[in-house]
Structures are given as C-alpha cells and as structure tokens.
Amino acid sequence: MKRILLPLILMPGAAFAHSGHATSATVLSGIAHPLGGADHLLAMVAVGLWAARFGGRAAWALPAAFVAAMVAGAVAGLIGLPLPGVEPMLLASVLLIGLATALALRPSVRVAVPVVALFGLFHGHAHGAEAPAAGQLAYLAGFVLTTAGLHLLGLGLGRRLIAVGRGWLLQGLGGATALAGLGLAFAG
Numbered sequence: 587m588k589r590i591l592l593p594l595i596l597m598p599g600a601a602f603a604h605s606g607h608a609t610s611a612t613v614l615s616g617i618a619h620p621l622g623g624a625d626h627l628l629a630m631v632a633v634g635l636w637a638a639r640f641g642g643r644a645a646w647a648l649p650a651a652f653v654a655a656m657v658a659g660a661v662a663g664l665i666g667l668p669l670p671g672v673e674p675m676l677l678a679s680v681l682l683i684g685l686a687t688a689l690a691l692r693p694s695v696r697v698a699v700p701v702v703a704l705f706g707l708f709h710g711h712a713h714g715a716e717a718p719a720a721g722q723l724a725y726l727a728g729f730v731l732t733t734a735g736l737h738l739l740g741l742g743l744g745r746r747l748i749a750v751g752r753g754w755l756l757q758g759l760g761g762a763t764a765l766a767g768l769g770l771a772f773a774g
Contacts, residue, residue, distance in 0.1 A: 611721020616728020619713060620736065625676045625770055626709060630733050632683040632763045633702055634740020635756060638748060639687065644695045645745075648702045649737035655703035656710030656733060657726070663714025664722055672708050672715075679705035680767030687744075687760025690753070709733075 620626040630652075637648040662669060683705065692698075717725050747756040 611718040611725050613724045613728040613731075615718070616725035616730075617732045619716070619725075619729050620732045624766065625680055626712075627736065628763050628766055628770075629676070629679040629683060629705065629709060630736035631740040631743075632680065632687060632760065633705075634737040634742070635744040635759055635763070636683050636687045636691075636698075636702075637737070637741050638744025638756065639690060639692050640695065640698070645741060647695055647699050649734065649741065651699045651703040652706035652709075652737065653730060653733055655706035656713070657730065659707040659710025659712075660714030660717070660726055660729075661710075662707075663711040664717055664726075669708065669711045672712050675705065675708035676712060677767055677771045679709065680770065681764050682767075684760045684763030684765075684767055688757050688764055689760075690757055 620630060633649055633652050637645045639645075640648065659669070683702070713729050714726075743759075744756050747753060747759075
C-alpha cells in the first residue's frame with residue numbers, strides 16, 4: 587500500500603483531478619478524469635471501504651448516495667452555479683472518510699449517507715466545472731462509471747478483508763487514506 591500512496595502524495599500536480607484541462611467530450615475522457623487526481627481516486631475508493639463496515643443493504647446506500655449527489659453537483663458545475671469551498675471539501679472527504687474507516691466508525695445510515703452525499707456533491711461539482719463545453723453527457727457518463735467502479739472496488743476489498751478476519755487491515759487502509767489526505771493538503 588505504501589508503494590501506491592507515497593508516489594501519489596509526492597506528485598502535487600496529480601493531487602487534484604480538477605485541473606481545468608479536460609480536452610475531449612467523450613466517455614473515455616470522463617472515465618479517465620477521476621483517475622487523474624489522487625483526491626478523487628482516494629475518496630471514491632474510501633467510500634467503498636467505509637461502506638463495507640455497514641454490511642447488507644446499508645453498504646450500498648453510501649456509494650449510491652455519493653453517486654447521486656455527485657451527479658447533482660456535476661449539473662451545478664456544468665451550468666456554472668458556484669459552490670464555495672470545493673478544494674477544502676475534496677481534501678476533507680479523503681481525510682474524514684479515511685478516518686471513519688480507520689476508526690471503524692459505524693454511525694446510523696441516517697448520519698453516514700448525508701455525510702457521503704455532501705462529499706459527493708463537491709466531487710461532482712469539481713468534475714462538472716471541468717467538463718468540456720460539448721458532449722457533456724458522454725463525459726458525465728464516463729466519470730459516473732469510474733466513480734461507481736471505484737466504490738465497488740473499495741466495497742469488494744473491504745468486504746473481503748472483513749470476511750477473512752482482516753478488519754484491522756481495512757482500518758489500516760482507512761488510516762493510510764487519511765494520511766494521504768493530510769499529505770495532499772500540505773502538498774497543495
């Protein structure tokens with residue numbers, strides 16, 4: 587894990603996936619966009635990792651809330667509605683969701699879902715604000731697919747770790763995510 591996180595932390599140019607340089611309005615550019623910045627990549631996997639702690643249908647509620655709110659945020663970004671504090675909220679999402687996973691927090695779904703949705707709104711706004719002028723639906727579809735895939739990756743990994751009695755490793759991944767969030771905050 588250190589081999590993955592350390593290079594991401596040391597690459598300040600990759601810290602933010604919303605650098606304003608989306609060049610094409612294709613599904614592929616939308617797919618690639620969340621993968622181009624550590625803040626988005628880490629937060630999206632962390633949502634899945636944390637969701638694994640909830641189990642059952644509640645585990646699906648967190649990723650679904652993130653994606654739904656992300657789409658709403660993307661639409662706001664696409665039409666130019668301002669959303670203050672996007673950068674700090676992106677970093678806060680990495681730090682706080684990572685910390686919740688590290689501490690094995692499992693609040694009620696009524697608490698966790700709005701928290702995750704709030705972060706999804708800000709991530710979506712960042713994606714939407716950077717969308718190319720034409721072909722926005724294809725671009726949107728691409729980053730929604732990637733986001734869902736990253737959530738599923740985290741959820742699958744988290745569930746597997748819990749199933750084999752390695753919940754401590756899931757907590758370690760959450761801690762590493764939180765530390766990476768701190769690193770991104772100081773690298774930016």
